[in-house]
Amino acid sequence: MISLDYNYCCIISYCLCLISFTPPCEGGNVLVFPLDGSHWINMKILLDGLHARGHSITVIRMSDSLYIPEKSPLYRSITINMGEVQENFFEVVSNIFTLLTFDFLSMISQAHSLWCDGLVKILDDANMVQSLRNSQYDLVLTDPALAPGVILAKYLKLPIVLNVRWITSGEGHFAIAPSPLSYVPVPGSGFTDKMNFMQRVKNLFFHSIIMFQQRFMVGPSYDAVCAKYIEGGCDIISLLQEADIWLYRSDFVFEFPRPTMPNVVYIGGFQCKPAQPLPAELEDFVQSAGQHGVIIMTLGTLVDALPKEVTDEIASVFAKMPQKVIWRHKGERPSTVGNNTLLVDWMPQKDLLGHPQTKVFIAHGGTNGVQEAIYYGVPVLGIPLFFDQYDNLLRLQERGAGKILQLGDVNGHNFEQSLLEVLHQDSYRVNMQRLSRLHRDQPVAPMDQAIFWVEYVMRHKGAPHLRTEAYKMPWYSYHSLDVVLLLLTAVTLLLLSSLAIFRFLCCRRQKTKQH
Template structure:
């Protein structure tokens, strides 16, 4: 047999072996129904969907006709687009951000705190009401529900910052997996895990896990406000939808914590240590990956920075423009730097913009953070950006505005890897420039962030692999009921053993009362004897 024939035969054997290796993976692929959230939440959900698709799973996404981020047509999932009258969109978000920014710049700390805790209730109500409208549009469509039933899905994957996914899962009687950090609207741990307020800060409090007495008072007040928002307001929004499509006796607050697996988008390199539960899987930074080469024009600009390096700035998907005076102040500060600057900004071109600053509509943030010439990240403090900064070891100057942004940055600042600057003081006394220069010139910031990066990367299993394993685990076993604690089915009265405490208190009081009565009767009897003898 000739050498050429041997090579051909070997090629055929290798091809056959490859087919055998690949076929089981695809033949056992699951069928997943996805009810996602919009904005930056969709960005990390889509990364997870791409990874699931690469493993042979079939993905179906429910989206509305007014969907902002979620594409209707793509190669890694199919979608059903449902007509709705209203939805969370870019315009409404931009208006809210503008109002918050305007308020923050003129607010004192107390009013800022109250605005973040109470003032956004109207926005909260509108957003979640539109989610209920989407759920109704799905479940009122007889043809669509029939198609979804016949699709024989293995599970529902959803982001529970919106409450619609759990109603969909219960309606179709499917196992449920959460890609989660927020649960309408509180941090998800508070819904399922013991959360002592003495050392676990409520998001928005600006506290660390080491609190003074007054900080603990503030923590308790904000917890009560969040409780009212979550367990009263959110329930009022979702409960009618829950009762209509499931049953009147279904309690929304009860079913929303009944997910089989909680893929938690954080870890304890970033977050404070705290109690947790068996069905919580930590996948913080799962969306992070090694940097890819930059587009040619960006690479050329980065290389032109020489030994000074590059500063990058992005304030996230929700903040595309700033007030003119604030944008001018930021541009003027950048002009004073020897570094080159890449700034993602869609607003009016600042009049103080210098030649060292490149303004772009979009930038490959992960790839830039992974570039060796990038020295600093000016960021708003969103979870995705913070995790990418940790992964690549780039220190941060933070400009938080609302929601969890300050608290995310505070975790980095406490570890010496970031400096936080209030948006209200950016344009005062060169604060912005001083903050950037401090982080650039003090090597401890970079050293501390690189230490966090080493800790984050030193794991036996990659966060994405953990996420994929547990999603597939739920599909294989039709759920994960053995990991759910009984606390999920308890009322607060039973959970905190209030009934037991009352019973034991009553029992002790009864014993004490009985003892007192016995002693009293005995004393009277002895006194009567003494009187008779006398």
């Protein structure tokens, strides 16, 4: 009886401790301006957590949204009619042939311009603006890879929380934290934090391209909206720098170490949780692999299939493997597919990665997939296609937890050799499981951190005390060039004065000698 009472008291004490660590927060009112595609998958998981805490959520979406439903038990929606713009955009992105030949910078610039047009429709609709004001939102939660939500938050004078890894000009850190190009690789450079001289030169060049893109291809669309609707005008980078909290979808198990800021909260892997049981048919297929295990392959949400000749080569390699293969493939069925390969339109990726039978993850290198592979400790054979995927996979390869195979190098021989290497060299799995242990060893789960900081902004009506004021400084002051100029001027005047005095004394002495 005494032991039961003691255990009961321990349980009650533990529960009280947990409650004491979670500050109270009445249900808030959150306006969400998301980005479609895989970014929405991340955002929805965060909305699940906020909804479970009793917060009211409103989501702004396009009428032709591919992933964001109009009706949901999590939120009410505000739908903007922009024709078939977004659908056409995703059709372009999902075509791997177009991605390899299309003017990609132009396509991205067009996407920003189109969403700015959508924002103008909102701001020109007096009834909608009044409705937004009357709703008395506590904050705006938005994804700044496309940034109309940032301008809307400024227009409504609301605190802002960014669900971010990418911004309009690339990687988020570059906008708010010191980013020495000597050891901070620019996205797209393909470099690590250990660069030789020529790599540092190229890194600077890549950074210049991103700055050019922001200044001349992306920025003008947002500048025009700011000039029209924001008193005093603004630019999108300054608005991003004004954000209260950055929920950053990464961590330093994955990223290379670099300077950061106090309002950046790292929530890498926040979408991950213990694997759930597979559907019965899929579980039977996985178990039929026996001791050989299972290989899973997916190219993410945007790309349905690789070019046919590449697909046939991959399928023929799979057909020779003793492992079973689960392949998310929505294109034409490969002519060389074997009996050991299951082609699916969709797969429970996290549950498969968490299954003990899964041996290798063949992936394109998207942020979600890479972080899930780390969480579950599954080595990766990466085939990067576009965006940040090569850089993501490079971080795994640098740590010995994955291997990169460029799409242009994929043929039967190279693919088979690379797959066998990741399958049979124990170092890949050992290194990935080490990353998994490091990632999981946190005092607070990333999802709990995300919810805490969103509610923190609600409770305190923002978090300006965590935000640097450096963004208000002109560029020459930020880099202390005005101070350097003043000191150089002072030193120059001192030297010139000394020289003048010295010449004066010499001339006077010479005249004295002459007399």
